[in-house]
Amino acid sequence: xxxxxxxxxxxxxxxxxxxxxxxxxxxxxxxxxxxxxxxxxxxxxxxxxxxxxxxxxxxxxxxxxxxxxxxxxxxxxxxxxxxxxxxxxxxxxxxxxxxxxxxxxxxxxxxxxxxxxxxxxxxxxxxxxxxxxxxxxxxxxxxxxxxxxxxxxxxxxxxxxxxxxxxxxxxxxxxxxxxxxxxxxxxxxxxxxxxxxxxxxxxxxxxxxxxxxxxxxxxxxxxxxxxxxxxxxxxxxxxxxxxxxxxxxxxxxxxxxxxxxxxxxxxxxxxxxxxxxxxxxxxxxxxxxxxxxxxxxxxxxxxxxxxxxxxxxxxxxxxxxxxxxxxxxxxxxxxxxxxxxxxxxxxxxxxxxxxxxxxxxxxxxxxxxxxxxxxxxxxxxxxxxxxxxxxxxxxxxxxxxxxx
Numbered sequence: 317x318x319x320x321x322x323x324x325x326x327x328x329x330x331x332x333x334x335x336x337x338x339x340x341x342x343x344x345x346x347x348x349x350x351x352x353x354x355x356x357x358x359x360x361x362x363x364x365x366x367x368x369x370x371x372x373x374x375x376x377x378x379x380x381x382x383x384x385x386x387x388x389x390x391x392x393x394x395x396x397x398x399x400x401x402x403x404x405x406x407x408x409x410x411x412x413x414x415x416x417x418x419x420x421x422x423x424x425x426x427x428x429x430x431x432x433x434x435x436x437x438x439x440x441x442x443x444x445x446x447x448x449x450x451x452x453x454x455x456x457x458x459x460x461x462x463x464x465x466x467x468x469x470x471x472x473x474x475x476x477x478x479x480x481x482x483x484x485x486x487x488x489x490x491x492x493x494x495x496x497x498x499x500x501x502x503x504x505x506x507x508x509x510x511x512x513x514x515x516x517x518x519x520x521x522x523x524x525x526x527x528x529x530x531x532x533x534x535x536x537x538x539x540x541x542x543x544x545x546x547x548x549x550x551x552x553x554x555x556x557x558x559x560x561x562x563x564x565x566x567x568x569x570x571x572x573x574x575x576x577x578x579x580x581x582x583x584x585x586x587x588x589x590x591x592x593x594x595x596x597x598x599x600x601x602x603x604x605x606x607x608x609x610x611x612x613x614x615x616x617x618x619x620x621x622x623x624x625x626x627x628x629x630x631x632x633x634x635x636x637x638x639x640x641x642x643x644x645x646x647x648x649x650x651x652x653x654x655x656x657x658x659x660x661x662x663x664x665x666x667x668x669x670x671x672x673x674x675x676x677x678x679x680x681x682x683x684x685x686x687x688x689x690x691x692x693x694x695x696x697x698x699x700x701x702x703x704x705x706x707x708x709x710x711x712x713x714x715x716x717x718x719x720x
Contacts, residue, residue: 318415320447320450321368325448327360329359330445334473335405343482343548344539346488347549347577349548351405354498359445360445380420384422400507400510401432401512406479408441408483410441424454430498432446439485492509493507494546502521504518504521504546505518524573526571527547527574528570534563535558547574550580561584563582
């Protein structure tokens, strides 16, 4: 792999973080507890990355970096100032980029939990910290993704393809991101967007939160109310219902007390016949989030393995083209929940299978190919191709995304 900057250049430090169980598939960028944090500063050195990209000798690289994110080079400093450093708490699919022959070359990648990234104001992964690679949203049919490990890579402990997530933009611009301390799950962190930890405020993540009354609201409004309450929204189906779909019930119901980040499944009714039927999420248990179904394996090619970095992420094979960043934030649908079936089922989106190959575990100093998170050990990321994603696992310590 050919990252924009060497994994050992001091731009970021991954951590060892086990991927947490989720009720499947899509996650909204403002889902409470989607990302993690730590008391240790410096998981992403935003100022150093800014210096690298504004140094005259890196001008060609800066132009390619900016183009991957639909920016002008003079807009790079302001853009970086609006990003927020976090740690992945799930194995996450994204569109990563290599730097080859003066251009940013996109490829689908599976980033291992524990990799340090920068997210934008809608909670979307935007930069892989250890190597500075630009990230775009993953586009494709998540139900057809097949992740396989090969080329000498070993599957990292705790990997479960049914728990791989794709992040969709929050339906609003965020002012702060609520994180969970990756070393103390009872400690919550409120981090103002655009800050690197100096303005963090702690809160008790063990405190129970009451489910608000949601029947009669729209899906978009219900999602916001749950996020404000420190709870996540779940639904059944490959895509979330439209924002204007009417919520008719929640599970657990109003008044139920749940821990921070617990999932609440919303049931909605279709708004009109022309829109088709919207999926009504099945209720999730208050203590246990709904379980997502495993995507079928596809026969697509497997991605190439990437070099490790301090935080080893796994890399996925390159995609034919970068997925454009949407200006309007899509409503994110939380993972599939288990429980009663939806009132109506929506037709799941179709997409090409993605293949991911996980790169060898990397330290933050390790090469960009595969990344394994590492507080002590890095996370790994595997690139994915349009064919099913095959990922090469990180070594004992998580490795940073190989294609960073």
